[in-house]
Amino acid sequence: MKVPLPIRAAILVLALLSLFWLPWRISLLLVFAAGLVFPPTALALGILADLLYYPGHGFPWASAEGLAITLICAAVRHFVKTRIM
Amino acid sequence: MNRQYSRSHRFQNGYVPGRGSATGGIVVLIIVVLIVIRLIAPTVWHTMTTPLWRVGHVVSIRLGGVGESKMTLSSERDTYAAQVAALANQNAALTAKVTDLTKLLGTRTQPDPGIVAAVLARPPVAPYDVLIIDQGTSAGVTLGALVTGEGGTPIGTIGQTDASQSRVTLFSTRGIQSPGWVGASHIPVTFTGAGAGAFTVSVPKIAGVQVGDGAYLASGGAYPVGTVIKIEVDPSSPNVSLDVRPYANPFSLAWVTVSK
Secondary structure, X not given: OOOOHHHXXXXXXXXXXXXXXXXXXXXXXXXXXXXXXXXXXXXXXXHHHHHHHOOOOOOOHHHHHHHHHHHHHHHHHHHHHHHHO | OOOOOOHHHHOOOOOOOOHHHHHHHHHHHHHHHHHHHHHHOHHHHHHHHHHHHHHHHHHHHHXXXXXOOHHHHHHHHHHHHHHHHHHHHHHHHHHHHHHHHHHXXXXXXXXXXXXXXXXXXXXXXXOXXXXXXXXXXXXXXXXXXXXXXHHHOEEEEEEXXXXXXXXXXXXXXXXXXXXXXXXXXXXXXXXXXXXXXXEEEEEEHHHOOOOOOEEEEEOOOEEEEEEEEXXXXXXXXXXXXXXXXXXXXXXXXXXXXXXX
16 A cells, blocks of 8 residues: 555644644554654554643553554554565 | 556555554654653753644643534523632631631641642543643752642642652542541541542441542641542441542642742
8 A cells, every 4th residue: 555655744744733733642553653653653653642732640541552553553564565575 | 467566556555664654663763862862952852842732732722622512602601600609708707717717827728838730631532540740850859849729728749759740649649548537526537539630438337428528638627628429338347448639729729830
């Protein structure tokens, strides 16, 4: 599947802005999409979400989810890359 | 034909590293810079993030109106007009009662003036049950201070604060327990946060709590926070579980007051 560069860039920027603008469930989907474009983005966005909203107690779920999405996206990319080669 | 797949050909695929990764690298770099700014220069961070949240609030309000027909809006307006009239009457009655009580008790019942703060971010944008408000220690906000919504309904306490922003941990945060009372006879209970402004409460069946009874948080007085909307009965348990709908909806809070 060929995804044009402007769309990939738009996904990354939208994922970043969604932390400020969109409900967190939609942000989660966008972070996943951004992770497919470039996996470390998901972890970075997760840490950023915790810096923005972490209440100071409890488990930092956003960072953990970012890490999980990064690993999943890296695995997906590796699988797809292996299949098309 | 023996077709050769060159490296440049593979780079055209969306899932294969290429220019997308370079863009991703730039975005990650930007995020890392943001994280560093947040950690070493919180004031700069607040200057950067506050406009973004404000724009987001405006966008969500605009998007919220998309798709609503004129008939729906007209119907809602009529409903709200009726509610405003009813509340105005109730407010007049309560004001008269407060005046009487103030005559009896003096000004002891007058609450201290608080710090009014705008809500920059709220659920569902915030993934945790927190509010981000635009006042901090420079305005007199202190850690643990009580935060109230419209009408003086308590909604949470200050969980984190710095010079110009604070985070409010809502009483309704999942798992947080707060003491209070339910019903006209003030049956002591413990409210457990259920997320998104709601609470669950467990009380003995014999307490006789009914749907519509008031719920009050104990926070330097009995503050009404909501009403019982559902009673779940488990035949095998001596207790019933109450669902409390809050008066203050955290999804639509625009202003809050932080007590000094």
